Amino acid sequence: xxxxxxxxxxxxxxxxVAFIGPGISTWTQLRSILRGAEPYHTAPTLIPPxxxxxxxxxxxxxxxxxxxxAAGYQATAGTGCDLSxxxxxxxxxxxxxxxxxxxxxxxxxxxRQLSPTRFHNSVHNVAAGYWGIATRDMAPSTVVxxxxxxxxxxxxxALVQVSSGCPEVLLVSYDLNYPTPLxxxxxxxxxxxxxxxxxxxxxAHSLAILSAALRQAEPESMADPExxxxxxxxxxxxxxxxxxRVAQGGAASCQIEYLxxxxxxxQLKPCA
Amino acid sequence: xxxxxxxxxxxxxxxxxGLQAHADALLAQRCALRRCDFETVQLDTYVGETAxxxxxxxxxxxxxxxxxxxxLAQLGLSQDGFREAVAGSVQRYGAGRVGxxxxxxxxxxxxxxxxxxxxxxxxxxxxxxxxxxxxxxxxSVAAFTRELLGxxxxxxxxxxxxxxxxxxxxMAARMxxxxxxxxxxxxxxxxxxxxxxxxxxxxxxxxxxxCRPYDVHRDGISVGEAAAFVLLDADADQGTHTxxxxxxxxxxxxxxxxxxxxxxxxxxRMAMQAALAAAGVEPSxxxxxxxxxxxxxxxxxxxxxxxxxxxxxxxxxxxxxxATGHTLGAAGALEALICALAIQHKFMPGGVNCQQxxxxxxxxxxxxxxxxxxxxxxxxxxxxxxxxxxxxFGALP
Numbered sequence: 001x002x003x004x005x006x007x008x009x010x011x012x013x014x015x016x017v018a019f020i021g022p023g024i025s026t027w028t029q030l031r032s033i034l035r036g037a038e039p040y041h042t043a044p045t046l047i048p049p050x051x052x053x054x055x056x057x058x059x060x061x062x063x064x065x066x067x068x069x070a071a072g073y074q075a076t077a078g079t080g081c082d083l084s085x086x087x088x089x090x091x092x093x094x095x096x097x098x099x100x101x102x103x104x105x106x107x108x109x110x111x112r113q114l115s116p117t118r119f120h121n122s123v124h125n126v127a128a129g130y131w132g133i134a135t136r137d138m139a140p141s142t143v144v145x146x147x148x149x150x151x152x153x154x155x156x157x158a159l160v161q162v163s164s165g166c167p168e169v170l171l172v173s174y175d176l177n178y179p180t181p182l183x184x185x186x187x188x189x190x191x192x193x194x195x196x197x198x199x200x201x202x203x204a205h206s207l208a209i210l211s212a213a214l215r216q217a218e219p220e221s222m223a224d225p226e227x228x229x230x231x232x233x234x235x236x237x238x239x240x241x242x243x244x245r246v247a248q249g250g251a252a253s254c255q256i257e258y259l260x261x262x263x264x265x266x267q268l269k270p271c272a
Numbered sequence: 273x274x275x276x277x278x279x280x281x282x283x284x285x286x287x288x289x290g291l292q293a294h295a296d297a298l299l300a301q302r303c304a305l306r307r308c309d310f311e312t313v314q315l316d317t318y319v320g321e322t323a324x325x326x327x328x329x330x331x332x333x334x335x336x337x338x339x340x341x342x343x344l345a346q347l348g349l350s351q352d353g354f355r356e357a358v359a360g361s362v363q364r365y366g367a368g369r370v371g372x373x374x375x376x377x378x379x380x381x382x383x384x385x386x387x388x389x390x391x392x393x394x395x396x397x398x399x400x401x402x403x404x405x406x407x408x409x410x411x412s413v414a415a416f417t418r419e420l421l422g423x424x425x426x427x428x429x430x431x432x433x434x435x436x437x438x439x440x441x442x443m444a445a446r447m448x449x450x451x452x453x454x455x456x457x458x459x460x461x462x463x464x465x466x467x468x469x470x471x472x473x474x475x476x477x478x479x480x481x482x483c484r485p486y487d488v489h490r491d492g493i494s495v496g497e498a499a500a501f502v503l504l505d506a507d508a509d510q511g512t513h514t515x516x517x518x519x520x521x522x523x524x525x526x527x528x529x530x531x532x533x534x535x536x537x538x539x540x541r542m543a544m545q546a547a548l549a550a551a552g553v554e555p556s557x558x559x560x561x562x563x564x565x566x567x568x569x570x571x572x573x574x575x576x577x578x579x580x581x582x583x584x585x586x587x588x589x590x591x592x593x594x595a596t597g598h599t600l601g602a603a604g605a606l607e608a609l610i611c612a613l614a615i616q617h618k619f620m621p622g623g624v625n626c627q628q629x630x631x632x633x634x635x636x637x638x639x640x641x642x643x644x645x646x647x648x649x650x651x652x653x654x655x656x657x658x659x660x661x662x663x664x665f666g667a668l669p
Binding site: 095112113128129132135140181262 | 381
């Protein structure tokens with residue numbers, strides 16, 4: 001059965017990309033690796049501090065907030081985007097694993113009193129909340145999770161929003177490395193964030209036109225074993241097959257991991 | 273535009289299991305909050321604990337989903353012929369055309385909290401019995417629901433604290449309207465755990481009495497738990513349905529503070545206005561507002577101001593959290609269902625536990641049920657992180 005028989009593809013212009021991960025700190029650097037212009041060497045992910053939060057807020061943010069905010073700024077830099085009115089979609093498989101570990105440790109101890117900051121940082125939308133505070137962004141913001149399919153679930157939601165009339169949407173998909181003993185249950189090796197700025201109308205900034213649909217298909221892997229390892233180890237890195245096509249340019253299509261039996265098929269067209 | 277129909281619904285909360293139990297409790301203005309004796313928790317507070325969760329047995333093949341949250345989900349899904357209604361949608365549209373979009377704030381966190389008490393003394397490792405993907409991960413309850421009901425369409429969790437399961441209504445409606453799916457199960461499932469009980473206590477936001485939304489002496493929330501599900505589609509002309517439609521959803525962000533609402537309720541106002549605009553109705557057309565009304569000093573004050581700014585002081589409102597407690601990530605869906613029951617049973621629920629209305633709130637707050645049939649209702653859900661969502665529901669002609 002063709003499960004998507006009467007679905008029109010969901011279409012948007014891709015106007016900005018961010019990538020922060022092991023050994024890679026910008027989309028420009030990843031693009032060069034994906035084009036084969038430089039080799040990929042893994043190294044611990046460097047998460048930049050949040051430059052734009054008020055000092056009182058900056059003291060409270062964890063690495064997950066810094067990671068997501070950095071990806072959001074990177075994806076929108078130079079795009080002429082008004083951040084204060086930008087709709088945002090966040091997707092993360094597990095949120096702040098370090099904060100979760102600290103809470104569980106406290107609750108398993110003799111003194112269960114949690115720090116108020118730890119508790120309010122435990123919500124899955126903590127990065128979305130701090131993004132709003134940092135940018136004065138009062139537009140709708142959502143945070144989704146679909147375990148290993150979280151990147152595709154976020155991209156699908158962002159594309160649906162654009163197809164529903166929202167002129168531009170920022171997608172930030174991110175995961176934090178897990179501390180032991182949670183790591184043994186969820187072996188996410190390092191932190192990684194992908195940001196995509198999607199617009200209804202293509203323009204001078206557009207890198208490609210994306211059209212997506214759900215298909216019964218197997219997700220695609222990366223030819224390079226190190227990049228394939230990254231794709232498999234960190235849920236947000238499931239974006240790599242799509243980013244490889246964007247880096248290479250031209251017309252192409254790829255299947256991104258989604259929920260069995262479906263994959264998210266994305267067709268790319270170059271901008272005129 | 274064709275309305276999004278509430279085809280079927282079901283729930284389990286401290287008010288009981290099934291729609292009849294919820295309608296009966298609301299009509300009787302019953303508060304179901306009890307002094308907290310949950311698990312090993314030692315806090316001077318009240319909770320809305322759902323009966324029957326531990327009697328639920330997951331299918332043997334789904335044992336990896338074992339958790340209080342998923343047992344609660346199954347209890348909710350098993351009421352009111354809901355699973356049969358979903359089977360009908362699958363037959364009609366195909367398993368790949370029915371989505372699952374659920375809200376939760378803590379999912380199966382409780383199982384990990386308990387597992388941390390049994391770490392290996394030498395290695396520090398967690399017990400082998402803990403299944404992170406099946407219990408703790410946010411997505412677990414959506415994966416469980418999708419598998420239990422044999423669905424193959426899109427699915428996701430929305431986790432934006434206490435607005436989570438309101439936002440899934442807007443998400444599913446968009447997906448139906450762009451043609452990605454024909455029907456969706458939306459809802460919320462959140463269960464008691466230590467993180468939320470000790471967490472809200474750390475913020476001095478839990479009350480030592482049953483919560484008293486909009487009362488002048490209110491001093492915090494009572495944490496509750498619930499599973500609430502609604503089956504949505506866009507075909508009011510076919511088959512039986514609840515007689516209620518989702519007419520609009522509006523969302524906004526406070527951009528103000530992680531755990532305190534904007535003092536003037538600016539974000540709340542924007543969400544209500546967006547929902548009214550999406551539904552194409554004027555504020556004066558709304559007959560009843562189911563308030564977020566958590567019972568904290570700051571929420572009710574800010575929300576009251578926002579409601580007064582959008583609606584004036586005449587529209588009748590109440591919070592039903594005095595009866596159910598604050599079911600956090602399930603609150604949006606549970607209160608959507610309460611709005612639908614109000615339309616079906618032709619009454620406006622009074623806000624129980626409010627003895628003396630806060631004179632600072634310039635709204636018409638119902639302290640008793642009113643036997644007046646609402647046709648158009650609005651439901652508010654606001655969460656930490658400044659996440660706001662308002663929904664408009666209406667009686668189908």
